[in-house]
Amino acid sequence: MKSLANVNMKTACKYYGISKDWYYSQKRKIVCNISPFQKCYRQHPNQLTVKDMSNIENLVIDSANYGKTKVTLYYHALRNGLIFCGKSTFNKYASALGYIKPKRFRYPIKKGLRASRVFQWLHVDVTIVNTIEDGVQKVAFVKDNFSKGILHYSSTSGKAGSEFIKNLFAETFEKYNLRNAVKPINILSDGGSENKGELLSWINTIQAPPVVTKITAQTKDFPFSNSMSESTHSIYKTEFLHGKYSLNEKTHLKDLARFVEYYNHHRYPTDLFGLTPIEVVNGKIPDKNHFKGKIQEARKDRVVVNQQFNDCKIILGCNS
Numbered sequence: 001m002k003s004l005a006n007v008n009m010k011t012a013c014k015y016y017g018i019s020k021d022w023y024y025s026q027k028r029k030i031v032c033n034i035s036p037f038q039k040c041y042r043q044h045p046n047q048l049t050v051k052d053m054s055n056i057e058n059l060v061i062d063s064a065n066y067g068k069t070k071v072t073l074y075y076h077a078l079r080n081g082l083i084f085c086g087k088s089t090f091n092k093y094a095s096a097l098g099y100i101k102p103k104r105f106r107y108p109i110k111k112g113l114r115a116s117r118v119f120q121w122l123h124v125d126v127t128i129v130n131t132i133e134d135g136v137q138k139v140a141f142v143k144d145n146f147s148k149g150i151l152h153y154s155s156t157s158g159k160a161g162s163e164f165i166k167n168l169f170a171e172t173f174e175k176y177n178l179r180n181a182v183k184p185i186n187i188l189s190d191g192g193s194e195n196k197g198e199l200l201s202w203i204n205t206i207q208a209p210p211v212v213t214k215i216t217a218q219t220k221d222f223p224f225s226n227s228m229s230e231s232t233h234s235i236y237k238t239e240f241l242h243g244k245y246s247l248n249e250k251t252h253l254k255d256l257a258r259f260v261e262y263y264n265h266h267r268y269p270t271d272l273f274g275l276t277p278i279e280v281v282n283g284k285i286p287d288k289n290h291f292k293g294k295i296q297e298a299r300k301d302r303v304v305v306n307q308q309f310n311d312c313k314i315i316l317g318c319n320s
Contacts, residue, residue: 009023034050035047035053036053036093036096036097037096041306041307041309042306042307042309044306045302045303045304045306045307046299046302046303046306047302047306048083048085048089048093048302049302049305049306049309050309051305052083052085052093052302053093053097055077055082055083056077056082056083056090056093056094056097057097057098059073059076059077059082059094060073060094060097060098060099060100061097061098066100066102066242067102067238067239067240067242068239068267069239069267070090070091070094070099071087071268071269071270072266072267072268073090073094073099074087074090074091074094074268075268075273075274076266076268077090078274078291078294079274083298084291084294084295084297084298084299085295085298085299086295102238102239102242103238103243112224112225112227112228113145113224114145114146115144115145115146116146117146117183118144118146118147118280118281118283119144119146119176119178119181119183119185120145120146120183120184120185120186121144121145121146121186121188122142122143122144122145122151122169122172122185122186122187122188123141123142123143123144123145123188123189123226123228123229124140124141124142124143124165124168124169124187124188124189124195124229125140125141125189125190125226125229125230125233126138126139126140126160126165126192126194127139127140127233127236127237129155129236129237129246129252130245131245131246131247131248131249131251131252132245132246132247132248133247133248134157134248134249134252135157136157137155137156137157137249137252138155138156138157138158138159138160138164139153139154139155139233139236139256140153140154140155140160140164140165140168141153141229141232141233142168142169142172143228143229143232144277144281145188145228146280147272147277147278147280147281148228148269148271148272148277148280149264149277149278149280149281150232150260150263150264150277151172151175151176151281152168152171152172152175153168153256153260154167154168154171155252155253155256157249160194161193161194161197161198162193162194162195162196162197162198162199162200163197163198164194165189165194165195165198165199166197166198166199166201166202169187169199169202170202173206178210179206179210180209180210181209181210182209182210183209183210184210184211184212184213185210185211185212185213186212186213186215187199187203187212187213187214187215188215188216188217188224188226188228189214189215189216189217189226189229190216190217190218190226191216191217191219195214195216199214200214232263235263236259236263240255240258240259240262240263241255241259263277264276264277264278264281265278271286272286273286273287273288273290273291274290274291
């Protein structure tokens with residue numbers, strides 16, 4: 001309009017209902033196609049560097065990481081020095097750079113509880129796992145509420161009754177020397193018959209210390225759910241097995257062992273702030289500020305790197 005109608009810039013802007021300041025800010029804006037958000041590195045030096053983006057992209061497109069949560073990939077990157085940034089920033093770039101969220105069965109949201117120490121609340125539940133050649137297997141995990149760690153597990157193709165659960169807990173107590181624990185231990189389960197009978201008889205044989213109490217979830221006297229166990233089943237079947245089935249009982253047992261190794265040693269739950277469940281079981285305390293200093297330092301370094309970025313031509317008012 002300025003050139004064709006021979007009007008000045010102020011008048012042209014007035015006809016379009018925009019200010020001169022807005023016009024010139026848009027004119028100076030540079031689009032950089034290297035950035036997934038098309039922002040110029042010099043004009044927006046706080047964004048992640050090209051190297052940072054490359055590290056995130058390598059993580060999210062690696063087939064070995066398919067099905068892993070963004071939280072696990074984020075803390076894996078922090079612990080291995082691949083990148084230091086905030087979790088929300090990592091999530092934004094991961095989505096833009098190809099992260100594919102696997103489909104999971106969503107359990108209804110239930111009211112859960114949060115322990116204040118390891119071994120305070122132990123969860124157990126039995127789930128059905130199908131195999132291609134050997135049919136149904138019954139699997140039970142003993143899970144610690146505070147650390148989210150899988151303390152022990154067992155599988156059977158037979159009856160998963162109260163003797164099966166009793167033996168599972170007896171082995172768990174032996175493994176972690178819990179008969180000599182000083183503080184009380186609560187075992188939380190649903191109201192199934194497998195969580196009564198021999199399990200209750202075995203609990204009654206334990207002499208203090210510790211005080212061991214068996215509690216049934218979602219009852220009138222205890223409204224909290226056993227969702228901690230249900231989430232483990234979901235993670236095993238979707239995040240780990242990706243909805244597929246083990247070939248037979250032998251491969252099923254191998255898959256279970258691989259899953260517990262992955263879950264306890266290579267998965268990073270949000271509430272643990274970069275620690276693995278087994279590290280918390282072994283005494284480490286989650287600290288939300290653990291990576292704070294390195295993230296702040298990386299943010300300053302990133303500005304310097306981006307301000308010196310020269311890999312694309314910078315032309316005012318043009319794409320580069």
